[in-house]
Amino acid sequence: MASATLAACGDAPDEKAEEKIDFLPCILSDAGGFDDKSFNQLSYEGVEDAAKELNAEFREFQSTNENDYDGALEGFVAEGCDMIVTVGFALAAATKKSAAANPEIEYVLIDDAADGGEDGATFDGQADEPNIKPLLYNTAEAAFLAGYAAADYTKTGTVGTYGGMPFPTVTIFMDGFKQGVDYYAKEKGKAVKVVGWEGNDKGVFTGGFDANEKATNTAKQILDQGADVILPVGGPIYQGALTAIDESGKDIALIGVDADFYDTDPNTQDVVFTSILKNMKISVYETVLAAGDGDFDASPYVGTLENDGVGIAEFHNFDSKISDTLADELASVRAGIIDGSIPVTSYLVQ
Structure with a gap:
């Protein structure tokens, strides 16, 4: 059949x-x-x-x-x-x-x-x-850049992430994101925390990859902890974040995964900060x-970043909202990841 x-x-x-x-x-x-x-x-x-x-x-x-x-x-x-x-x-x-x-x-x-x-x-x-x-x-490398950017952008000092299920191809995004946030906080001396992911498979997950009520409620759980940047990892579950952002009435930035959400889903254009790309x-x-x-x-x-197999998308409608120095800083961090001076851990690194 x-x-x-x-x-x-x-x-x-x-x-x-x-x-x-x-x-x-x-x-x-x-x-x-x-x-x-x-x-x-x-x-x-x-x-x-x-x-x-x-x-x-x-x-x-x-x-x-x-x-x-x-x-x-x-x-x-x-x-x-x-x-x-x-x-x-x-x-x-x-x-x-x-x-x-x-x-x-x-x-x-x-x-x-x-x-x-x-x-x-x-x-x-x-x-x-x-x-x-x-x-x-190795999306941890690109997610590191997104985490760095999110840490620079946040006004609340809190950013968040949640996944569909705790599989390595999901948590690699979350882990790289947290590494980027932590690196920024250390380098800048700025207090920025990540909610939804602690590392070592300890994080917030919807239990599946459907755009359902659980995805929306999970996103709300992250936003209720003060996050003003949110990274949903797991295909359609980002649609739950869109609903949660809309219902919150707050200025929340969304980070996409795999594709540039700004192009693939015009419904995200008002809120998508950037996207972590798998080419x-x-x-x-x-x-x-x-x-x-x-x-x-x-x-x-x-x-990898070096072979352009992963990367981050443009900031699109957020271009005017990011700091004047962020683009140059991201270029420097990207170069450091490629030459190894800024280590990024993931299950794909032997």
Whole structure:
């Protein structure tokens, strides 16, 4: 049945060739769908753009829950997919199972190292199956910059964060954010505290990744502690923060994750301070394009500030509200992170 629901896409030719090439990439979403304005959508757009560049078709399957994974992957195999992109650490077990059974197919697993853990927490530089390429992102580095900026901007001296569930791909944002706040406070001698995350998996979580009442109430819990900058980590749960900000009647700044919320969700434009970017669209695009050209390399990719795999977005409507020195300070901190003089810890740093 999964095979029957696969959608054929990407049939617009470009200048590269008039006929379709013999290469079929396929992509399987995590729950949340390809319109989540976050990591599923960015990954989809990467496959879509690569397919257009290659003048190839592609297939997609949008999961609603974990029960879809195995059947969708079997459907992709039956469809003759040459490359299968799976989005999110929740698909790690199903991806490794499918890759082991189909060594002739190339796999790309996003946000999991595919090397023993099913929560993205382990990373030794080599996937369990030789035909899986992990795409990973050291977002702690970019979140550090966002935390530094938030600490400089806050008027209350309190900033906050909350996550969907305490998985490493979630807490890496929260941890980097706190490190950036703490670094600013130490360097500037300014008292700034973080609520919602203490480190070592101790923090505030909604228990899922849905934009529901729990997400709104959790955001309110953070705002009630005096935070005037809030970082929700977990796909659609940021929509709960939008509701909480609106109902608070206060001047609260929101920090987005994965994509630039200012562009992907215009509803955030009045409140989004910046966004912590995972340049998934580009890395997925480049990986699929290379495979289509016969140059698949299963070596893990780790996005960093140095290779522009992660970063922070512009301040958009907050440009006039930030300090005159912040841009130069962020450039200096970024350089320090890249050259190692400012250490940033995460599970991806060996």
